Amino acid sequence: MAAAxxxxxxxxxxxxxxxxxGTLGGLIGLGGAEFRLPVLVGWFGLPTLEAIIFNKAMSLVVVAVALVARLDSIPVGQMLTHAGVAINLLAGSLIGAWWAAGHAMTMSRRWLDRVVLVLLVGLALLLLSEAWLGLGDGAAVLVEAGWLRLLLGLAAGFGIGMVAALLGVAGGELLIPTIVLLYGLDIKLAGSLSLAVSLPTMLVGFARYSRADAFAVLGRERTLFGTMAAGSVLGALLGGLLLGWVPAHLLTTLLGAILLISAFKTFQHNH
Known part of the structure; x- marks a missing residue:
């Protein structure tokens, strides 16, 4: 679809x-950035790198608001008790975000499209797996505390930081299952810790992207940014109100299928 x-x-x-x-994201507990990226490229006609930077700026706003909004249910003190988990993941994610953002700026448009397509397909399959296999619902800790878990946390953080930088997403769809399965924490607490990890990770990627010429998109598209941000906030509130009306696994299945189709449609032949 061409830009208006x-x-x-x-x-x-x-x-x-x-x-x-925002409504879809509110219904499944995500920021919706993975769905926003194909829309920015396919509907509004932004070049891929500009769309990633735009998406990252929008994700920063959403994550900051969500983190503050969750402080009533998950206070800072409770999060600080598990600060070691956040630090473990952050040690990898900050490096991953910086490295991936630097490579995205030098990559050709065709190769960037291919990388984005693969990552979006991976996220779509993860959504489908969470819907039908129950990943992230809580289970026995996969690895007991020790050096092995520390190294796995660093590796997972690095990979999540890369994905967050290359797609402009917060990475909650990857962080929450990682925190639940690797560290054995409650999923609600995992959601707040994932936001605490996402915010500095995205800031690092954002700082890296500020050196790119494509960063000018935030000034050129400031009106679009403002209206999308306003719509996202209202949509997230509406999604929260509608929560429980639709069976979670059916909704997640539908969104996973939508993401899969839109990723292929937008990026497979978009050079």
Whole structure:
């Protein structure tokens, strides 16, 4: 789909897209950035690197708001008790985000599209696995505390930081199952810790991208950014209100299928 030719229409489309993505994200407990990226490229016609930077800036806003909003249910003191988990993952994710963002800026458009396609397909399959296999629902700790778990945490953090930088996402869909399965924590606490890891990880990637010419998209598309952000906030609130109306596994299955189809449609032949 081509970018809208009329600014008012484009503004309205931005609000609508933000609202729909925010609603979907609110329903399944994610920020929706993985769904936003194909929309930015396919609907609004942003080049891939510009769309990633735009998506990352939007994700920063969403994560900051979500982290503050969760402080009532998961206070800072409780999170500090498990600060070691966040530090373990952060030690890897900060390096991964910096490294991946640097390579994304030098990669050709064709190869960047291919990498993004593979990562989005992987996230879609993860959503489908969570829906039907119950990944992230809580289970026995896979690895007991020790050097092995420390090294696995570093490796997982590095990979998650790379994905977050290359897609402009917060990485919660990867962080939450990792924290639950690797460290054996409650899924609600894992959600707050994932936000605490995501915020500095995205800031590092964002700082790295600030050196790219494509960073100018945030100034050129500030109206679209504002309307999408407003729509996303309202959509997230609506998604929270609708929570429980749709069976979780059916909703996650549908969204996984949507992400899979949109990823192929947007990036497979987009050079």
């Amino acid at each position: 030719s009329s600014q008012p229409i484009r503004t309205g489309q931005g609000f609508l897209a933000g609202g729909l993505i």
